[in-house]
Amino acid sequence: MSSFRGRDVLSIRDFTPADIQLVLRTARKMVPIAVGEKRSRSLEGKILSTLFYEPSTRTRLSFESAMARLGGRALGFSSAEGTSVQKGETLADTIRMVEAYSDAIVLRHPHEGAARLAAEFTEKPVLNAGDGAGQHPTQTLLDLYTIWDEKGSFEGQSVTLVGDLKYGRTVHSLAYALAELGAHLTFVSPPTLEMPPEILEQVKEKGLSFRAAHRLEEVIRDTDVLYVTRIQKERFPDPQEYEKVAGSYRVDMDVLRDAKRGLIIMHPLPRVTEIAPEVDRTKHAVYFKQAFNAVPVRMALLDLILGEGA
Amino acid sequence: MRELRVTPIKNGTVIDHIPAGLALKVLKILGIGDAVTSTVTVAMHVPSQAMGWKDIVKVEDRELGGRELDKIALIAPTSTVNVIRNYNVAEKRPLALPDRAVGILRCANPNCISNVREPIESSFVVRSKSPLRVVCKYCDRELEDIVSHIL
CATH class of the missing domain: 2.30.30.20 (Aspartate carbamoyltransferase regulatory subunit, C-terminal domain)
Structure with a gap:
C-alpha cells in the first residue's frame, strides 16, 4: 500500500524526492485518461469537496476535471460569498461540517496556514490549493511534472527562474523542490524583487550552488528550463518604473536568439506581457502544455490518496 | 558584611541570573501589572560574579510553572527559578526551552x-x-x- 493513502498535501516540503517521483510516474499513466482516450472508474462513488474562499478558475476546474475523469464527483463553492462563512463561521467549523459530506477536501484560502489548520480539524485528507502568499504544492508538482516530462530528469538541468521572485509563491516552492532534486538554479529578477534570503538559505542547505543575475541575456545561453513569472504592476509605486522593469524581463525572439535548441519556456499563467505572443509558435513554448498537465498531476494525487489501489 | 539589597521572601518564586536589562520583560511575561495582589521586588543591574551584571525578580506568594517558565526560557534561558517555601529553597525549577x-x-x-x-x-x-x-x-x-x- 502506498504511503499516500489518506495523506494531506499541505506543502511541497512534506514530499521526499521518492514521493515526488511516484506522483510524476503516476501522472504520466493518467495522461490517456486525462485526454479522454481511456476511461477510469477508480474513484467511483468518491466525493471531493472544493472549497475556494477566493476565486481560482484554473485550479478549481482542473481538480474537478481530474475527479470526474476518475469517475468521482466534486462539490463545493468558488467564492466565500453566499456561504456560511459570511455569517461568521470559522474555517474549523466549516471543515468539520464538510468532512461529513466528502472523502477529501481541496482548499484555497486567503490566509497563510489555512490548509494546515483545516487538516487539524478533519481525519479526511486536505489538499492545499493555495493559502494566501504561502504554499501551493499541487502547482509545484505540475511544474515539476512538466520539466520531468519534457527533459527526462532534474539532475544537472540548468533552471532559470525569472521575474518577481520576491512575492511569487510558485517560485519559492519550486526553487526548494528543484534544489532537492538536484537541478542547478539561476535567479533573474529586478533588484527590488529578488529571491528572499530564507529561500536562498534553504537552497544552500541542500548543498547546491546557485547564481543570481539581473539580466536575462547574461544567462539565457546555458539555460535548459526558463520559468517566467509575472511582475505585478501593484509592486511599483511609479507606473513608469514598472514599464521599464517589466520590459527588461520580457521574453521575445531577440532574447531567444542565443538560447539552447532544447530550451523549454514555462509560465504558471495567466501571462500579461512577459512572453511575447510570437514565442508561442516556437518549440520552446510549453506553458499551455503545462496548464494541461494540471489535470493528470491532480488525478495522480487524488488516485494515490483516495484510490482503492493506493 | 555585604548589605543585602533585596530581602529574602517567605513564600513565592525568585528568578535570579536574569541577563541585565531583561527584568521588565520578565515582569511583562508574568503579567505583573495593576492587578497584582502580592509584593513583587525587582532588582536591576546587580553585580554578579558569574555574569558581571544581572537582574533579579522576586514574586511573593506565587509559584511559577508551565507556560510561564516556557516564556521565561524563551527570552532569558540562563535564568534560575527557585520556589521558596518558609524562607527556604523548596524547589529549583529548571528552565528548558521546549521544541x-x-x-x-x-x-x-x-x-x-x-x-x-x-x-x-x-x-x-x-x-x-x-x-x-x-x-x-x-x-x-x-x-x-x-x-x-x-x-
Whole structure:
C-alpha cells in the first residue's frame, strides 16, 4: 500500500524526492485518461469537496476535471460569498461540517496556514490549493511534472527562474523542490524583487550552488528550463518604473536568439506581457502544455490518496 | 558584611541570573501589572560574579510553572527559578526551552490563520536555540522580534 493513502498535501516540503517521483510516474499513466482516450472508474462513488474562499478558475476546474475523469464527483463553492462563512463561521467549523459530506477536501484560502489548520480539524485528507502568499504544492508538482516530462530528469538541468521572485509563491516552492532534486538554479529578477534570503538559505542547505543575475541575456545561453513569472504592476509605486522593469524581463525572439535548441519556456499563467505572443509558435513554448498537465498531476494525487489501489 | 539589597521572601518564586536589562520583560511575561495582589521586588543591574551584571525578580506568594517558565526560557534561558517555601529553597525549577512554543507567542504575519478568529493556539517550531529562532507552524514564517510577540 502506498504511503499516500489518506495523506494531506499541505506543502511541497512534506514530499521526499521518492514521493515526488511516484506522483510524476503516476501522472504520466493518467495522461490517456486525462485526454479522454481511456476511461477510469477508480474513484467511483468518491466525493471531493472544493472549497475556494477566493476565486481560482484554473485550479478549481482542473481538480474537478481530474475527479470526474476518475469517475468521482466534486462539490463545493468558488467564492466565500453566499456561504456560511459570511455569517461568521470559522474555517474549523466549516471543515468539520464538510468532512461529513466528502472523502477529501481541496482548499484555497486567503490566509497563510489555512490548509494546515483545516487538516487539524478533519481525519479526511486536505489538499492545499493555495493559502494566501504561502504554499501551493499541487502547482509545484505540475511544474515539476512538466520539466520531468519534457527533459527526462532534474539532475544537472540548468533552471532559470525569472521575474518577481520576491512575492511569487510558485517560485519559492519550486526553487526548494528543484534544489532537492538536484537541478542547478539561476535567479533573474529586478533588484527590488529578488529571491528572499530564507529561500536562498534553504537552497544552500541542500548543498547546491546557485547564481543570481539581473539580466536575462547574461544567462539565457546555458539555460535548459526558463520559468517566467509575472511582475505585478501593484509592486511599483511609479507606473513608469514598472514599464521599464517589466520590459527588461520580457521574453521575445531577440532574447531567444542565443538560447539552447532544447530550451523549454514555462509560465504558471495567466501571462500579461512577459512572453511575447510570437514565442508561442516556437518549440520552446510549453506553458499551455503545462496548464494541461494540471489535470493528470491532480488525478495522480487524488488516485494515490483516495484510490482503492493506493 | 555585604548589605543585602533585596530581602529574602517567605513564600513565592525568585528568578535570579536574569541577563541585565531583561527584568521588565520578565515582569511583562508574568503579567505583573495593576492587578497584582502580592509584593513583587525587582532588582536591576546587580553585580554578579558569574555574569558581571544581572537582574533579579522576586514574586511573593506565587509559584511559577508551565507556560510561564516556557516564556521565561524563551527570552532569558540562563535564568534560575527557585520556589521558596518558609524562607527556604523548596524547589529549583529548571528552565528548558521546549521544541515547540505553544500558546505563548503571537505570529507577526497579520495574514496568518493563527491571527484570525479560529479555535487554535499559536504554535511555533523552535528551529534553533542559540541564537533563538522560531518558525510559525501555520504560515511557515520566521518570527523576527520574538520578545515583543510574547502573549
